[in-house]
Amino acid sequence: MTANTAIPAAKQVSKPQPGERRPLAAAVTGLCAGLLLLTAQSPTASAAPDNAASEQTVNFAIPAGSLSDALLQFSETSGQKVLFNADLVRGLRSGGLQGRFTVPQALQRLLSGSGLTSRATGSGSVTLEKASSVEPRSSATMQAVTVTGRNVYDATDPYNPDYSLPNATTSTKTDTPIMETPFSVQVVPKQVLEDVQAVRPGDALNYVSGVYQGSANSGDWLDWSKRRGFDSFPTGDYRDGGAFPLASAWGGRDLANIEQVEVLKGPASLLYGQATPGGVINYVTKKPLATPYYSLQQQFGSYDFYRTTLDATGPITEDKSLLYRFNLAYKDANSFRDTVSSDRIFIAPTVSWIISPRTRINFELEYDHGHMVFDRGVPAIGSRPADVPRSRFLGEADPQSEFERILVGVNWSHAFNDNWTLSHRFTAVYNGIDQVASFPSLNADNVSLNRSFELAKSALEDDASYFNTVNLTGHIDTWGLQHTLLLGGDYFRQSTKYVITPFSSPINIFNPVYLGREGIDNLASGATSFTSSSDRDWFGLYIQDQIKLPYHLHLLAGMRYDSSEQISRNSRRLTPNVSPQQDKVTPRGGLVWQPIPELSLYGSYSENFTGINGNGFGGVLLAPETAQQWEFGLKTELFDKRFLATLAWFDLTKQNARVADPRDTRFSAAVGEANVAGLEIDLKGEILPGWNMIGSYAYTPDAVTTIGSAAEVDKRFPGVPRHGGSFFTTYELQSGVMQGLKFGGGMIIRSSQHTESTNNDVVLPGYATVNLLTSYSWKVGASKLTTQLNINNLLDKEYYPASAFSRNGIEVGAPRTVMGSVRIEY
Numbered sequence: 001m002t003a004n005t006a007i008p009a010a011k012q013v014s015k016p017q018p019g020e021r022r023p024l025a026a027a028v029t030g031l032c033a034g035l036l037l038l039t040a041q042s043p044t045a046s047a048a049p050d051n052a053a054s055e056q057t058v059n060f061a062i063p064a065g066s067l068s069d070a071l072l073q074f075s076e077t078s079g080q081k082v083l084f085n086a087d088l089v090r091g092l093r094s095g096g097l098q099g100r101f102t103v104p105q106a107l108q109r110l111l112s113g114s115g116l117t118s119r120a121t122g123s124g125s126v127t128l129e130k131a132s133s134v135e136p137r138s139s140a141t142m143q144a145v146t147v148t149g150r151n152v153y154d155a156t157d158p159y160n161p162d163y164s165l166p167n168a169t170t171s172t173k174t175d176t177p178i179m180e181t182p183f184s185v186q187v188v189p190k191q192v193l194e195d196v197q198a199v200r201p202g203d204a205l206n207y208v209s210g211v212y213q214g215s216a217n218s219g220d221w222l223d224w225s226k227r228r229g230f231d232s233f234p235t236g237d238y239r240d241g242g243a244f245p246l247a248s249a250w251g252g253r254d255l256a257n258i259e260q261v262e263v264l265k266g267p268a269s270l271l272y273g274q275a276t277p278g279g280v281i282n283y284v285t286k287k288p289l290a291t292p293y294y295s296l297q298q299q300f301g302s303y304d305f306y307r308t309t310l311d312a313t314g315p316i317t318e319d320k321s322l323l324y325r326f327n328l329a330y331k332d333a334n335s336f337r338d339t340v341s342s343d344r345i346f347i348a349p350t351v352s353w354i355i356s357p358r359t360r361i362n363f364e365l366e367y368d369h370g371h372m373v374f375d376r377g378v379p380a381i382g383s384r385p386a387d388v389p390r391s392r393f394l395g396e397a398d399p400q401s402e403f404e405r406i407l408v409g410v411n412w413s414h415a416f417n418d419n420w421t422l423s424h425r426f427t428a429v430y431n432g433i434d435q436v437a438s439f440p441s442l443n444a445d446n447v448s449l450n451r452s453f454e455l456a457k458s459a460l461e462d463d464a465s466y467f468n469t470v471n472l473t474g475h476i477d478t479w480g481l482q483h484t485l486l487l488g489g490d491y492f493r494q495s496t497k498y499v500i501t502p503f504s505s506p507i508n509i510f511n512p513v514y515l516g517r518e519g520i521d522n523l524a525s526g527a528t529s530f531t532s533s534s535d536r537d538w539f540g541l542y543i544q545d546q547i548k549l550p551y552h553l554h555l556l557a558g559m560r561y562d563s564s565e566q567i568s569r570n571s572r573r574l575t576p577n578v579s580p581q582q583d584k585v586t587p588r589g590g591l592v593w594q595p596i597p598e599l600s601l602y603g604s605y606s607e608n609f610t611g612i613n614g615n616g617f618g619g620v621l622l623a624p625e626t627a628q629q630w631e632f633g634l635k636t637e638l639f640d641k642r643f644l645a646t647l648a649w650f651d652l653t654k655q656n657a658r659v660a661d662p663r664d665t666r667f668s669a670a671v672g673e674a675n676v677a678g679l680e681i682d683l684k685g686e687i688l689p690g691w692n693m694i695g696s697y698a699y700t701p702d703a704v705t706t707i708g709s710a711a712e713v714d715k716r717f718p719g720v721p722r723h724g725g726s727f728f729t730t731y732e733l734q735s736g737v738m739q740g741l742k743f744g745g746g747m748i749i750r751s752s753q754h755t756e757s758t759n760n761d762v763v764l765p766g767y768a769t770v771n772l773l774t775s776y777s778w779k780v781g782a783s784k785l786t787t788q789l790n791i792n793n794l795l796d797k798e799y800y801p802a803s804a805f806s807r808n809g810i811e812v813g814a815p816r817t818v819m820g821s822v823r824i825e826y
Contacts, residue, residue, distance in 0.1 A: 062097040112154060182604040205225055210678070229652070235610060245465060254329050254368065269610075294311070295825045338391050340393055366406070377805070377811045408427070584624075656672075703716055785825075
């Protein structure tokens with residue numbers, strides 16, 4: 001066969017049945033010198049017969065497999081022309097393609113890492129050929145390649161500098177383009193985490209609108225946050241779509257193995273069951289890659305902060321069917337708070353087995369162990385935080401609290417054919433703690449702080465949670481409409497058992513004298529211990545359909561059934577508290593109109609059900625939370641999908657909302673109803689080559705209790721400022737002698753906020769902190785060396801970012817701090 005031999009276009013070939021060899025592909029394989037004529041468009045804008053057409057986006061659903069099969073499916077979807085020699089693609093694999101792209105972008109991603117490039121022909125088609133400086137290789141992971149002078153990176157590429165990513169899995173569990181999602185979903189990518197030198201989740205969440213710090217991060221003990229007015233306690237967050245409850249996160253989370261942080265605003269019960277109605281935060285971990293990559297970083301900063309991280313990935317076997325990734329972090333740090341220090345070791349190995357192009361299984365392990373101090377901050381005197389030095393610590397630092405956590409998991413997926421995929425995820429988390437927690441309250445003299453302590457201990461086997469989820473995803477067509485169907489179910493069980501020894505001791509807030517280890521042991525030895533335990537079970541089934549309608553409309557609709565129950569035991573009570581089985585059906589739906597690829601208008605309605613609401617005063621189980629939300633907004637994606645902006649208005653109402661119980665603030669109470677409404681703006685991406693930015697603003701005029709006791713109604717919720725915003729921007733020189741030099745900075749701004757909802761007298765003043773960055777990257781042989789310096793709170797502003805424990809637990813903001821780092825990658 002000669003190059004001029006006509007071969008029927010791919011669109012004329014009937015779609016083969018699963019397992020059947022494609023006739024066109026078989027013909028090409030048998031004729032090594034032949035050229036396969038497929039329908040595709042040139043990835044070079046100048047070669048496209050219609051420049052406007054090259055900017056139109058198409059939805060692709062191409063699974064991983066051989067590159068020749070991927071190109072055939074690409075042509076069937078796009079209806080454009082491509083020419084290539086069969087010898088050129090033999091043995092090469094594609095990582096697949098999921099999502100909405102322009103045809104040039106889609107072809108570019110399919111060829112990524114193959115060592116092939118495309119060239120326009122005079123007839124308007126495209127021919128494939130070897131890249132002059134790249135050796136072909138088999139890879140299931142896309143890497144950076146050059147098109148028209150600009151780099152296009154896969155989202156998981158370690159060198160990806162993008163501030164904006166077009167797709168997210170958290171909002172639909174189907175890797176849907178954000179522009180086609182009828183909800184506000186924000187992604188904080190790896191490059192932002194690196195630029196701000198994020199160590200804790202709060203470092204990343206500062207740049208998401210409507211999300212505010214809710215825990216005493218200065219103590220490095222727990223991570224929770226306020227989302228659209230409501231905190232994440234006790235349900236916690238998610239890790240790769242799997243439940244990771246707050247009680248499983250003693251010591252907080254280290255971001256060493258986190259690829260990106262995804263935030264879905266508003267109720268998300270349909271997909272996640274036990275989720276706070278304010279939103280879901282999903283931590284997406286780093287996955288094994290087929291291309292070797294190694295990174296070693298040393299961070300050092302103010303107050304004797306030292307942190308070492310290692311990231312290594314690559315193939316284990318020559319055929320790249322076994323891949324690994326290994327992340328490690330070790331931290332040792334003091335604090336601006338007197339006697340407060342922390343250390344931790346975090347290890348996270350992962351192995352992926354690519355059984356076939358359609359089947360993959362992943363094994364993962366995390367080990368986390370450390371010491372830290374339970375820091376409640378300072379109390380309020382009158383309507384303001386007590387006038388004590390920022391360094392004043394009012395807890396007990398010796399002995400330091402200790403935690404140990406082990407996570408094991410396995411997840412796999414199998415594509416039956418091009419349209420149907422089954423996936424399953426299982427994780428088990430075991431926690432052990434030995435902590436001294438304080439529950440302070442300021443006496444009437446405004447000098448003596450009464451500290452109620454709890455010495456709590458739990459072995460690994462006594463605090464365990466298990467999570468299972470199964471999902472079936474299908475792509476079907478009915479009456480000319482394209483459906484993405486999701487059928488799934490999940491099961492969560494958590495069992496906890498703590499031995500608690502209560503005791504108390506006052507301290508003078510102006511002249512503190514600490515008990516020390518001997519004093520704590522003496523008080524604890526004379527106290528009576530008790531055992532507190534609980535068992536929680538949660539089961540859910542859900543269905544979701546995403547439909548592409550005419551006139552650029554995208555419809556999403558679904559519903560979920562939940563069943564939950566809880567038993568709470570306390571050795572001081574004769575009988576356990578048993579929560580009756582709670583059953584609920586919750587719907588979710590939304591519509592997106594995308595008149596042009598760069599603009600989406602959307603509206604949605606969602607409901608939420610949190611059957612497990614925790615314990616109240618006296619051990620009483622709180623009534624389950626329910627919530628409803630309306631949301632409307634618009635999104636725009638500019639500069640070849642490198643910049644994304646979202647404007648959202650929401651109205652969220654929640655029943656049985658949790659607040660601190662005025663009888664004893666160690667416990668929670670469920671108020672009748674609360675309403676939060678507001679406007680949010682999120683911006684991120686590349687404005688010009690080398691110039692990136694991420695910014696957010698939230699205006700929350702309404703965040704009040706609407707039904708409840710007289711002391712609660714019309715009182716503003718704690719920790720929710722009316723105005724909150726952030727901004728961070730960087731610019732990296734693209735050429736010249738100083739190429740690789742980056743500099744930037746930004747601000748975090750918050751208006752005033754209250755410390756509790758039943759008494760709005762205590763106000764934390766508003767503040768603004770200024771942060772700066774400079775870094776320089778250069779090549780050292782085959783390696784990349786980066787030095788970086790961050791200065792946070794440049795103007796040394798005194799501020800109070802949160803009140804994790806009402807008026808008696810006001811967190812103190814860190815003074816000016818400097819963080820430096822040296823990182824080598826190859």
